[in-house]
Amino acid sequence: MNIEIKNILAIRPRESGDAKLEKTDVYIQGNKIAAIGKAPEGFAAEKTIDGTDRILTPGLINCHTHSYMSFMRNVADDLAFMDWLFGRVDPIEQKMTDEDAYWGACLAILEMMKSGTSCFNDMQMNICQTTKAVKESGMRAVICRGLVGSGNDEAGQSRLHQAYEERDAFADCDRLSFRLGPHAPYTCDEAFLRIVAEEAKKNGMGIHMHLSESRTEIENCRKDYGCSPIELAERTGLFELPFIAAHCVQIDDKDMDILKKHDVSVVTNPASNMKLGNGFAPVPEMLKRGINVCVGTDGAASNNSLNLIHEMSLLALIHKGTHLDPQCVSAEEVFRMATVNGAKALGLEAEIGAIEVGKKADLAIFKQKCPSMWPRNNPVAAFSYSANGSECESMIIDGEVTMENGKVLTMDEERILFETEKIMERIGR
Amino acid sequence: MNIEIKNILAIRPRESGDAKLEKTDVYIQGNKIAAIGKAPEGFAAEKTIDGTDRILTPGLINCHTHSYMSFMRNVADDLAFMDWLFGRVDPIEQKMTDEDAYWGACLAILEMMKSGTSCFNDMQMNICQTTKAVKESGMRAVICRGLVGSGNDEAGQSRLHQAYEERDAFADCDRLSFRLGPHAPYTCDEAFLRIVAEEAKKNGMGIHMHLSESRTEIENCRKDYGCSPIELAERTGLFELPFIAAHCVQIDDKDMDILKKHDVSVVTNPASNMKLGNGFAPVPEMLKRGINVCVGTDGAASNNSLNLIHEMSLLALIHKGTHLDPQCVSAEEVFRMATVNGAKALGLEAEIGAIEVGKKADLAIFKQKCPSMWPRNNPVAAFSYSANGSECESMIIDGEVTMENGKVLTMDEERILFETEKIMERIGR
Numbered sequence: 001m002n003i004e005i006k007n008i009l010a011i012r013p014r015e016s017g018d019a020k021l022e023k024t025d026v027y028i029q030g031n032k033i034a035a036i037g038k039a040p041e042g043f044a045a046e047k048t049i050d051g052t053d054r055i056l057t058p059g060l061i062n063c064h065t066h067s068y069m070s071f072m073r074n075v076a077d078d079l080a081f082m083d084w085l086f087g088r089v090d091p092i093e094q095k096m097t098d099e100d101a102y103w104g105a106c107l108a109i110l111e112m113m114k115s116g117t118s119c120f121n122d123m124q125m126n127i128c129q130t131t132k133a134v135k136e137s138g139m140r141a142v143i144c145r146g147l148v149g150s151g152n153d154e155a156g157q158s159r160l161h162q163a164y165e166e167r168d169a170f171a172d173c174d175r176l177s178f179r180l181g182p183h184a185p186y187t188c189d190e191a192f193l194r195i196v197a198e199e200a201k202k203n204g205m206g207i208h209m210h211l212s213e214s215r216t217e218i219e220n221c222r223k224d225y226g227c228s229p230i231e232l233a234e235r236t237g238l239f240e241l242p243f244i245a246a247h248c249v250q251i252d253d254k255d256m257d258i259l260k261k262h263d264v265s266v267v268t269n270p271a272s273n274m275k276l277g278n279g280f281a282p283v284p285e286m287l288k289r290g291i292n293v294c295v296g297t298d299g300a301a302s303n304n305s306l307n308l309i310h311e312m313s314l315l316a317l318i319h320k321g322t323h324l325d326p327q328c329v330s331a332e333e334v335f336r337m338a339t340v341n342g343a344k345a346l347g348l349e350a351e352i353g354a355i356e357v358g359k360k361a362d363l364a365i366f367k368q369k370c371p372s373m374w375p376r377n378n379p380v381a382a383f384s385y386s387a388n389g390s391e392c393e394s395m396i397i398d399g400e401v402t403m404e405n406g407k408v409l410t411m412d413e414e415r416i417l418f419e420t421e422k423i424m425e426r427i428g429r
Numbered sequence: 430m431n432i433e434i435k436n437i438l439a440i441r442p443r444e445s446g447d448a449k450l451e452k453t454d455v456y457i458q459g460n461k462i463a464a465i466g467k468a469p470e471g472f473a474a475e476k477t478i479d480g481t482d483r484i485l486t487p488g489l490i491n492c493h494t495h496s497y498m499s500f501m502r503n504v505a506d507d508l509a510f511m512d513w514l515f516g517r518v519d520p521i522e523q524k525m526t527d528e529d530a531y532w533g534a535c536l537a538i539l540e541m542m543k544s545g546t547s548c549f550n551d552m553q554m555n556i557c558q559t560t561k562a563v564k565e566s567g568m569r570a571v572i573c574r575g576l577v578g579s580g581n582d583e584a585g586q587s588r589l590h591q592a593y594e595e596r597d598a599f600a601d602c603d604r605l606s607f608r609l610g611p612h613a614p615y616t617c618d619e620a621f622l623r624i625v626a627e628e629a630k631k632n633g634m635g636i637h638m639h640l641s642e643s644r645t646e647i648e649n650c651r652k653d654y655g656c657s658p659i660e661l662a663e664r665t666g667l668f669e670l671p672f673i674a675a676h677c678v679q680i681d682d683k684d685m686d687i688l689k690k691h692d693v694s695v696v697t698n699p700a701s702n703m704k705l706g707n708g709f710a711p712v713p714e715m716l717k718r719g720i721n722v723c724v725g726t727d728g729a730a731s732n733n734s735l736n737l738i739h740e741m742s743l744l745a746l747i748h749k750g751t752h753l754d755p756q757c758v759s760a761e762e763v764f765r766m767a768t769v770n771g772a773k774a775l776g777l778e779a780e781i782g783a784i785e786v787g788k789k790a791d792l793a794i795f796k797q798k799c800p801s802m803w804p805r806n807n808p809v810a811a812f813s814y815s816a817n818g819s820e821c822e823s824m825i826i827d828g829e830v831t832m833e834n835g836k837v838l839t840m841d842e843e844r845i846l847f848e849t850e851k852i853m854e855r856i857g858r
Contacts, residue, residue, distance in 0.1 A: 316704075
């Protein structure tokens with residue numbers, strides 16, 4: 001569809017330096033941004049969106065979540081990690097059906113879309129259902145097949161092969177891409193990680209993995225392998241592939257050198273890292289080294305929100321607190337992390353994460369004229385410090401209007417809320 | 430007006446222990462909660478609110494802000510403290526007129542009401558305008574006359590006397606109470622603080638003061654007075670009065686003993702403390718000692734939001750991060766800090782902060798059936814971890830419906846946004 005967005009304040013992030021702010025018109029043809037400022041020759045708008053008193057940003061990119069866990073929001077809080085995982089989360093997940101996973105993913109997508117996110121990177125054991133929800137909802141996602149196993153484990157290997165089947169089954173939807181998701185060093189042994197690395201190379205797939213999240217993980221890795229999780233991932237060959245490392249909380253200078261050397265992208269998850277008592281990732285230090293840092297919410301069982309605006313605000317605040325430095329991690333840096341850096345991490349920098357002619361039309365429209373964003377002072381700072389996410393009014397993903405005036409057009413919100421509540425009544429309480 | 434709220438999930442915080450959750454009906458007569466569960470004899474509702482799929486909480490209490498600075502949101506970010514204060518905030522404040530202060534306070538009240546806050550504690554140099562905005566808007570507030578000065582300073586003393594005049598001028602509005610607000614140890618000398626203490630005693634007023642916010646403040650206080658700011662406040666006699674100390678970031682065991690001994694309430698401002706690079710207040714340690722800790726947003730120039738839900742989430746997360754302990758500062762503790770503890774700090778515990786028969790009807794109604802709060806798992810956790818504030822749908826303050834279905838009924842939102850933008854065009858850019 002030909003869409004024109006008139007008279008809007010566009011925040012156009014750049015790979016480095018401050019975002020460019022301009023009051024302009026944006027023209028969409030098919031699934032792409034066709035022009036900015038001046039309509040393309042012969043352009044006939046089928047839909048016009050009035051951008052007055054509104055802000056246009058690239059759709060935000062949530063680089064680490066476990067979408068279907070959304071119905072486990074607020075079921076396991078203020079608990080020690082083992083009680084959280086084995087006492088509450090695991091027992092519910094064990095009882096989950098495929099259909100539950102589908103509705104869980106739908107609820108997650110609903111929440112993300114309503115707070116400005118147009119693309120997410122998901123790690124799941126049951127990916128088909130999430131993939132189906134993404135396809136139907138108009139969302140964009142990278143789907144990472146969660147893998148656990150050891151070198152000799154047939155189950156682990158058969159999951160690997162399912163990953164290719166799942167990828168092939170959804171080859172017709174170009175809003176979807178796929179990666180392998182070896183879970184973590186404590187659930188995949190070294191032999192299995194080597195197999196995953198080889199398979200990924202053969203099949204042209206990138207990797208997404210939890211790395212260096214907790215102190216226990218580091219201690220056990222050193223005991224089992226004599227090295228840090230980052231060093232372990234390096235020596236298995238995994239870092240020779242496009243790699244997104246989730247968390248990286250407990251890392252040292254040597255680890256950061258390795259991450260930089262292999263151009264590994266790091267997704268930081270501030271809420272989850274604090275909530276589970278793991279601490280603060282060295283984000284300012286990684287940025288200083290030129291490591292590509294992006295941002296994720298993690299799953300709703302450990303956050304308990306998939307609102308990336310909330311995560312952006314944490315990111316802008318916490319490192320100023322830990323470093324006793326008000327200039328540490330600026331609003332501009334946070335905005336890049338949630339847009340261009342996220343796109344780069346997912347290998348989609350040519351397609352999304354910016355407002356540029358030729359890029360996919362993945363765009364979020366936020367109200368500016370509302371108490372939380374007002375007056376019209378620095379709109380980039382408003383995203384990191386003032387917005388709560390509910391200012392998001394409309395979403396365009398892959399050139400399709402998926403949300404308009406707060407209403408998601410591609411999903412049945414009432415049904416999703418009904419079904420997810422029913423799941424928790426059945427298996428969660 | 431007689432109001433009934435039917436079939437609502439009430440979160441009824443208690444002074445200690447978990448909040449009581451119950452699906453119930455709440456009956457309001459005049460400005461008070463007349464009954465819970467069963468209508469009072471002969472009750473005829475003039476207004477019925479359907480509470481289905483909604484949560485009722487006490488109106489939240491923001492215990493430290495500078496309301497009229499709301500138009501300075503996002504004008505001074507990611508700056509060193511001195512550049513923030515003297516380079517940006519001060520020059521704008523110098524140019525501010527009385528009318529500007531009025532519209533600034535209106536914008537602040539609008540934002541607070543829309544995110545569930547029914548009462549705030551304000552420190553200002555120009556209190557009349559804020560007081561007027563509070564009176565008109567139906568909000569509840571404690572207004573603290575900001576004071577700076579030295580023992581011999583006539584201006585300081587004349588401001589003190591203005592405080593009583595301002596209090597007397599608004600004696601007809603029982604949603605307002607007044608305190609003296611000596612600004613900080615670095616803007617009021619010891620002789621002046623002693624005068625303030627004596628005056629407050631004579632005039633029956635409590636005190637609100639910034640204490641132990643930054644490392645520089647501590648260093649200078651030790652140099653000038655040979656003691657910590659907390660010790661200084663104690664020796665001037667200020668702690669013999671009802672006292673709310675804002676910040677208390679840089680405090681030690683001895684300071685905490687003093688705070689506890691004098692029953693001083695501490696209001697923690699996590700966003701502001703991080704944003705200005707001051708660090709993290711020892712909230713878990715204060716709670717352990719039984720110090721009454723409540724929560725505030727600080728002003729919009731150093732936050733940049735007056736949404737207390739955002740502050741509650743920070744409070745529930747950051748101390749888990751700094752203490753590497755997922756059980757540190759629970760959702761239940763946070764909920765008490767934003768309600769009962771806040772009421773106690775303001776000396777209003779007999780009137781507000783809880784849903785109890787005989788208390789003032791200061792109530793917030795939040796949507797539960799929306800993606801960010803769904804499914805119906807632990808609703809107390811939902812407030813600390815999942816809500817973004819925009820779920821607040823209706824507000825009742827002092828028995829009056831001030832907001833309904835997201836629309837503030839007592840204020841002209843369009844006009845307030847128009848006027849505050851005009852102020853920044855004139856003096857802020």
